[in-house]
Amino acid sequence: KNQVEQSPQSLIILEGKNCTLQCNYTVSPFSNLRWYKQDTGRGPVSLTIMTFSENTKSNGRYTATLDADTKQSSLHITASQLSDSASYICVVPGAYNTDKLIFGTGTRLQVFP
Amino acid sequence: ETGVTQTPRHLVMGMTNKKSLKCEQHLGHNAMYWYKQSAKKPLELMFVYNFKEQTENNSVPSRFSPECPNSSHLFLHLHTLQPEDSALYLCASSQEPLANAGETQYFGPGTRLLVL
Numbered sequence A: 001k002n003q004v005e006q007s008p009q010s011l012i013i014l015e016g017k018n019c020t021l022q023c024n025y026t027v028s029p030f031s032n033l034r035w036y037k038q039d040t041g042r043g044p045v046s047l048t049i050m051t052f053s054e055n056t057k058s059n060g061r062y063t064a065t066l067d068a069d070t071k072q073s074s075l076h077i078t079a080s081q082l083s084d085s086a087s088y089i090c091v092v093p094g095a096y097n098t099d100k101l102i103f104g105t106g107t108r109l110q111v112f113p
Numbered sequence B: 001e002t003g004v005t006q007t008p009r010h011l012v013m014g015m016t017n018k019k020s021l022k023c024e025q026h027l028g029h030n031a032m033y034w035y036k037q038s039a040k041k042p043l044e045l046m047f048v049y050n051f052k053e054q055t056e057n058n059s060v061p062s063r064f065s066p067e068c069p070n071s072s073h074l075f076l077h078l079h080t081l082q083p084e085d086s087a088l089y090l091c092a093s094s095q096e097p098l099a100n101a102g103e104t105q106y107f108g109p110g111t112r113l114l115v116l
Helices: none
Strands: A004-007 A010-014 A019-025 A032-038 A045-051 A056-059 A062-067 A072-077 A086-093 A101-103 A107-112 B004-007 B010-013 B018-025 B031-037 B044-050 B053-057 B064-070 B073-079 B087-094 B111-115
Touching (some): A032 A062, A032 A072, A072 A086, B044 B064
Antiparallel strands (some): A004 A019, A019 A072, A056 A062, B031 B044, B031 B087, B044 B053, B064 B073
């Protein structure tokens, strides 16, 4: 079982709608959590990095939340655009003070006009 | 563009071939990484180099051989690969090692590898 689980696996929404992606992790101790966006045929691009003391962090229309007690994070996308179609990947370090990141399998989001 | 380039973008090779993947970062970063991304699987870390020294080998088979001649260049030498090695190989870099919690990784576009 992966230490980082994401849901849903895939999601289809209409342009202009909001959506929320979920990430649950079991890694402990915990130092930070990252959300990446990966367009088809490209490498992942960092959206946010949240430390254990942060509850909410925004990057434009993207807002990430973190609950370190329940080990859950969410990524909320507001007023979706066609360019938001991508895979969104949640990432947590495998242990404290390590270069080894544990990646979720991602949520594949498709935004239709 | 992220400042990390990879060549070639696509590669088809037989199981007896030898080929190399190249990664170059133009960001002045000190840490570089190789990842493997297979279909419907999470990214898997393969190797980490900090200040040109290998600091992580994530139990990668010896048919994959990394080389880091300087902090801007990273190679992945491939020899006698198997069909199950077909995947997207991603290179990434960061200013400092990721153990520093606030570090952001910058990924290249990847090399799509097909082993026949």
